[in-house]
Amino acid sequence: MDAVSPVRDPRTSTPIEELHDDPNFRANDADVCILSSDHVRFKLHSANLRVVSSIFPAPPATSQCDDPIYLDEPAAVLRILLAYIYPDPPHPELEDLEFPLLYDVAVAADKYQFMMLVYLCELVLEKHSAKHPFKILRYTVLRGNKRAMDRVAQQLSSLV
Numbered sequence: 001m002d003a004v005s006p007v008r009d010p011r012t013s014t015p016i017e018e019l020h021d022d023p024n025f026r027a028n029d030a031d032v033c034i035l036s037s038d039h040v041r042f043k044l045h046s047a048n049l050r051v052v053s054s055i056f057p058a059p060p061a062t063s064q065c066d067d068p069i070y071l072d073e074p075a076a077v078l079r080i081l082l083a084y085i086y087p088d089p090p091h092p093e094l095e096d097l098e099f100p101l102l103y104d105v106a107v108a109a110d111k112y113q114f115m116m117l118v119y120l121c122e123l124v125l126e127k128h129s130a131k132h133p134f135k136i137l138r139y140t141v142l143r144g145n146k147r148a149m150d151r152v153a154q155q156l157s158s159l160v
Helices: 046-052 075-083 101-111 116-124 133-143 147-160
Strands: 020-026 031-033 038-046
Touching: 020 075, 020 116, 031 116, 038 046, 038 075, 046 116, 101 133, 116 133, 116 147, 133 147
Parallel strands: 020 038
Antiparallel strands: 031 038
């Protein structure tokens, strides 16, 4: 019997010495695993993932989380993002997040097409537009959200 080869960091091709499973996402019957940039593994159900995002492919029939999907985001961001693939509350309170984390979650939600979470993040981000107008404007431009761009631009014009 062949030994299981270690998970490798796709950025460096080096074996990951310490791989941690996220305590909230470790389903025994998981058929897909996601690996964060800080080497935390999330064991998930692909059916739930595909319901909220069309960009994740169906796992191969033999998948046992041996070949995780590597994402660029740290576990703190993915933990919030992935909570929204399951219908059971409690979901993280976006209003309680510090702005930098909220912003990173919003960018990741957009990147991975978690559209309901994108919408929720935009509602909460709007509350931060007075303190972080340039970051919010950057986000709205990246999203192509003209209505939000106009609102932030109006706020910025009132500052001059």
